[in-house]
Amino acid sequence: MTRTAVLVGCAELPKGDGDEAAVIPALESLGFSVSWAPWDAQFDFAAADAVILRATWDYPSRRAEFLDWCESVPALVNSADVVRWNTDKAYLVELLDAGLPVVPTTVVPPGSAARFPSTEFVVKPSVGAGSRGAARFAAGADAAAHVAALHAEGHPALIQPYQSSVDTDGELALVYFGGIYSHAFAKGAMLRSTMDGSGLYLAEQLAKAEPPADTMALAEDVLDAASALLGILRAELLYARVDVVRGADGRPLPLELELTEPSLGFRQADPSAAMRFASAVRQQLA
Ligand SMILES: Nc1ncnc2c1ncn2[C@@H]1O[C@H](COP(=O)(O)OP(=O)(O)O)[C@@H](O)[C@H]1O
Numbered sequence: 001m002t003r004t005a006v007l008v009g010c011a012e013l014p015k016g017d018g019d020e021a022a023v024i025p026a027l028e029s030l031g032f033s034v035s036w037a038p039w040d041a042q043f044d045f046a047a048a049d050a051v052i053l054r055a056t057w058d059y060p061s062r063r064a065e066f067l068d069w070c071e072s073v074p075a076l077v078n079s080a081d082v083v084r085w086n087t088d089k090a091y092l093v094e095l096l097d098a099g100l101p102v103v104p105t106t107v108v109p110p111g112s113a114a115r116f117p118s119t120e121f122v123v124k125p126s127v128g129a130g131s132r133g134a135a136r137f138a139a140g141a142d143a144a145a146h147v148a149a150l151h152a153e154g155h156p157a158l159i160q161p162y163q164s165s166v167d168t169d170g171e172l173a174l175v176y177f178g179g180i181y182s183h184a185f186a187k188g189a190m191l192r193s194t195m196d197g198s199g200l201y202l203a204e205q206l207a208k209a210e211p212p213a214d215t216m217a218l219a220e221d222v223l224d225a226a227s228a229l230l231g232i233l234r235a236e237l238l239y240a241r242v243d244v245v246r247g248a249d250g251r252p253l254p255l256e257l258e259l260t261e262p263s264l265g266f267r268q269a270d271p272s273a274a275m276r277f278a279s280a281v282r283q284q285l286a
């Protein structure tokens with residue numbers, strides 16, 4: 001029986017950035033007919049058996065419209081509820097409140113004044129992707145103008161202490177399919193690079209990586225906590241990516257939990273990763 005899977009991009013990247021090259025033959029070998037479509041295109045998404053967000057990196061400026069579209073797609077995996085929760089980084093505060101050692105995060109809603117840390121810090125949009133709008137400030141700097149600029153776009157601003165391990169060790173991205181660990185990759189520091197040509201995301205320096213045990217264990221805790229907050233089973237998450245940095249004391253700290261449209265690093269993974277993903281898509285339909 002042929003089923004249809006749609007990988008979803010955006011107008012600027014209608015077929016993603018190339019990371020899914022191995023995923024398409026893997027899905028086809030498991031009986032899927034696969035196509036790409038931009039989320040805001042005229043396309044019969046309702047007819048597909050699985051609709052999978054992959055490169056919808058233009059949603060931050062159109063989040064309400066994007067979430068309405070997500071709600072309209074019956075076979076969206078991850079689901080619209082997951083996407084709604086995950087497209088506002090205020091979820092980091094929920095994870096902190098659940099007792100997880102996340103990078104300390106303060107949300108500054110439009111209309112309220114920000115207080116800035118006395119150490120080096122980052123100000124970024126609560127709704128953002130691809131490092132857009134994220135800026136790094138020296139200890140004691142006044143970042144009010146940047147906060148105001150983010151507020152002018154209609155979203156809260158987030159303030160976090162700058163994690164300087166990002167410059168030396170980078171970030172580790174741990175990837176899960178159907179709630180089960182698949183592979184990991186490393187990412188260089190972003191807030192000193194320049195925007196790539198499309199303006200949608202910063203070009204990332206990626207490499208294959210093997211996370212240490214403490215980081216693995218923490219990422220598992222993050223998935224458990226997020227699933228509990230969402231009221232779902234981990235297996236209901238077709239894909240998840242936990243981005244971890246090291247705090248000043250050397251302990252791992254999640255910087256992000258990506259459940260919307262993360263790059264999954266297939267190009268950095270072992271060749272079986274694409275088949276694990278395809279198998280997880282079948283699991284979602286069962
Ligand atoms: N608190 C922080 N400390 C150090 N670097 C940060 C911090 N927050 C963000 N960055 C840098 O900015 C990049 C983008 O921020 P992130 O929170 O991952 O948002 P997104 O990837 O959704 O744009 C990160 O990959 C990291 O390089």
Ligand SMILES: [Mg+2]
Pocket residue numbers: 130131243256
């Ligand atoms: Mg990120």
